[in-house]
Ligand code: SF4
């Protein structure tokens with residue numbers, strides 16, 4: 001089994017506060033920033049499993065807030081040349097432009113997610129697109145709205161085949177402390193647990209890379225259904241039927257993520 005992508009959070013904080021952020025960043029009490037030294041160790045460790053995934057994506061939170069982001073990008077590319085993606089909201093345009101050399105020299109795939117965060121935001125992103133002609137401008141949330149159906153306190157009667165076919169299981173796997181969490185909801189559930197009593201854990205939702213065997217890796221990503229998946233609303237309906245809301249800043253309340 002080969003995963004399409006592994007996400008690597010360089011920090012949990014963000015300079016936006018988007019309603020329905022699927023990493024729960026607006027709720028975080030965790031001001032964790034990955035140091036360049038830690039990232040280097042993580043990438044060296046992950047390198048042993050380089051044949052188990054295609055891309056490594058650096059993101060947050062807002063990745064540009066990490067003061068050592070330049071060294072982290074260089075280090076990621078050293079371990080996975082040509083396989084690194086960098087996702088940012090681009091709010092700090094000057095900071096992003098200051099990384100141009102390191103991003104282009106390392107052939108890093110740049111994805112900027114567009115948000116209507118201020119007057120003149122369209123021009124803001126036009127400027128970035130001029131600076132980075134190869135970047136992908138991801139406007140999905142602005143165009144289609146944020147989904148507002150994430151998790152449920154109750155167990156949902158979603159069928160097993162549907163849960164196993166969830167695209168997040170191979171596209172949004174999260175690396176945290178030598179573990180691979182099945183998706184962002186699972187990896188950052190603690191952010192939600194700070195503000196609400198959540199009746200399930202994420203204890204069964206990660207694969208421990210320190211105990212790697214090919215068989216157990218394949219069994220986990222191919223067959224395991226962690227408890228959290230039974231509470232997932234995202235996977236219950238086709239994407240087009242999910243409730244979507246226009247982009248807005250959140251009130252930082254649990255009910256914006258769990259019903
Ligand atoms: S910019 Fe991204 S990480 Fe930040 S709050 Fe919005 S959705 Fe979450």
Ligand code: SF4
Nearest residue numbers: 166168183229232235
């Ligand atoms: S919690 Fe939901 S989004 Fe995450 S892997 Fe399970 S079904 Fe997919």
